[in-house]
Amino acid sequence: MHVKLLPTPVQASALEATLHVCNRAANHASGVAFAKELKDRNGLQKAVYADLKATFGLSAQPVVRAVKKVVDAYATLNANLRAGNLGPPTTKRHRKAVSTPILFRPQAAQPFDDRCLSWQYDARTVSIWTVDGRMKGVRFACSPDQFKRLVAYRKGESDLVQRGGKWFLIATCDLPDPEPYEPVGFIGVDRGIVNLATTSDGTNHQGRRLSRYRCWQARKRPELQARRTRSATRRLARRARKERRHAADVNHRISKEIVSVAQRTGRGIAVEKLDGIRERVRLRGDQRVILSSWPFRQLGQHLAYKTRKAGVPFLEVDAAYTSQRCPRCGYTERANRPNRDRFCCRRCGLAGPADVVAGVNVRDRARAAWVFVTAPAPSP
Known part of the structure; x- marks a missing residue:
């Protein structure tokens, strides 16, 4: 959960200096881990603990967190290499990935545990370790619902992050998932490009505005790329982040x-289960751009975690012929x-919007699948 910090200018300066020092220390530890092939946390900590404290002025617990960040980064790299990513x-x-040590940006996130970060919920402040000493009274802001979850379920580490000149703490909350209830039916959702989502009830969530926004961004992108300047590159990165946030907000x-x-x-x-759809279809060049930017997977992920959070049953069914049946x-x-x-059955004459018919087919398959899933196992 993202919690926004509201530091004063002095506090913000200390937080920024802390991120820079911690990431320089992590880069040093990463170089040692790469040179000596140290992959375990205890071995790397033994090799760099005294050096990080003496050279970078870190306290004991920030050193431990920096070492763990390095070990986790190499574990992620090795997992990506094994998966072929x-x-x-x-x-x-x-x-390049295997021939050079991992480097951390000066503003990369830094984890803090309960020994170097404490929350004062009544005062809506945090006390956090910095290179300038323990800093108390750093205010934070969040919604009432977020505050309730923070008080009841916060657990483990919190990451300090700076984004766009603003400061955040990404707090880990261990939320229990409610048990799904027994549904009286299902809502079938057909995902598409023109219509991002169409339900079996006939509700249509169009994607024309998102498509127009993406096309506008695509027209502006070559203009910035042609400049070939550092400021143009930074602006391209900002536009890409803004476009991703816009699509995520729609979903x-x-x-x-x-x-x-x-x-x-x-x-x-x-x-519908749409895994591998981009590899199964063959499209023209102009259609490939549209398909590659189709945010169907993110919409499915949002539906999955929101239903899990609300206790709503969620199923993925076979997508074969849902728009032709x-x-x-x-x-x-x-x-x-x-x-x-349009959909019009050649046998019985049933007609209607094609996406709604597909949503009805998804709903019917979910009903049959739910009966099979919840059926009691046969006795031996």
């Missing part, structure tokens, strides 16, 4: 509305969908 060993990206609002309707009506939510008679043929928007 950095390509085969012959690629430039793979060779948050859509998923929140769908989950609230399901919770209010006592139903579950079902979506008639939900009334079961007749399946490509000709049932003469164009993108």
